[in-house]
Amino acid sequence: MIDSQRTRKGNTMKIRILTFGLMLLMSTAVDADIAQPDAIVYGTLRIDGEVASAIEAYTVVARVGGIGDPVSVYRMGDNPAAGDRYVLHIPHAVQADGRMPSTSTPQAGALADIYVIDNTNGNEVHAGSVEVPASGKTLQLDLAVSSQDLYAGYALNNSSGNGCSSGGGTCGAVGVISPLLMLCGLVRMRLRFRH
Secondary structure (H helix, E strand, O other): OHHHHHHHHHHHHHHHHHHHHHHHHHHHHHHOOEEEEEEEEEEEEEEOOEEOOOOOOEEEEEEEOOOOOOOEEEEOOOOHHHOOEEEEEEEEEEOOOOOOEOOOOOOOOOEEEEEEEEOOOOOEEEEEEEEOOOOOOEEEOOEEEOHHHHHHOOOOOOOOOOOOOOOOHHHHHHHHHHHHHHHHHHHHHHHHHHO
16 A cells, blocks of 8 residues: 555646646747858958968958847858859748748848958958848959058948058048047036036
């Protein structure tokens, strides 16, 4: 009699553990996104008009607003089949219902900002923007930046899309002067409040 009660309690406990495990498993499966084929953005990277080779120390990064981490990163030479081109694989996914786009991957048509990073000094320069292609689609986007922007870390002049002129131009001057003007303004405001 006592053995049968222990057996029943043991079986009941096993059933509860299995039920809990299945519920836990089902809850994680419901929240999982379903991966779709990546969108691909590829092209050449030109530094001062010269095509950057696969062995050069540059990284191309795509960022989409609202998504914290970069959506794609390509270090030149990562894919030997790409040769002297960069290849960004931008992920797509749908929610578990199979219809609604995932909130953790960019949607087709979202604006992706493309940056070039000099791996030797870590400077990052905005090289262009592109609408994210649909899942499974490809788009060629050739990039061009100047070495002065890349090595100095100046922001690119977004109106031209090609960066500052080789002599530094307005973009280089603004990159240095703007923080100085802001500092002067703050000092001046502080002096006014003291009087």
